[in-house]
Amino acid sequence: MFAAVLMYEVRSSRPDHAPLxxxxxxxxxxxxxxxxxxxxxxxxxxxxxxxxxxxxxxxTWSFRHLVDVTEVDGPLGDGADVYTRHFSDYRAYLAVEPLAS
Known part of the structure; x- marks a missing residue:
């Protein structure tokens, strides 16, 4: 089993809409x-x-980028880790991850 990190872009035809x-x-x-x-x-x-x-x-929902693919170690079930990332700059992470702050 593998975990793939996929990046999508969502756009609206509305002129004032910023992409998500x-x-x-x-x-x-x-x-x-x-x-x-x-x-x-x-x-x-x-x-x-x-x-x-x-x-x-x-x-419009568009695929932008395959960020990463990694093998999932161990059995899947309650409490299983399916994807892990490491960061050396926590402030940069907080700048792009609004749910962390």
Whole structure:
């Protein structure tokens, strides 16, 4: 089992709308990191879509980047760690991660 970190961009046709970015950790069954990366890209591209929101503006959901692929060690279940990142600059992390502050 592998964890893939995928980055998406969400845009609106509304001129004053700033893009929103989503980072998602997706679990994938694969026999190698390369196979997991291939499956991750396919999965991410399959989620790309455009649809009207409740006001009629078009929302476009686009895959931007495969950030990382890593093997998940150990069994999956309650309390299992599926993805870990390390940072050397905590202030920089806080600048881009609003939920941490």
């Amino acid at each position: 970015f989503e980072e998602t950790v997706t679990l994938l069954a694969a026999d190698s990191a390369e196979h997991a990366a291939e499956r991750a890209r396919e999965h991410a591209e399959s989620r790309e879509t455009t649809f009207p929101d409740h006001t009629g503006d078009l929302i």
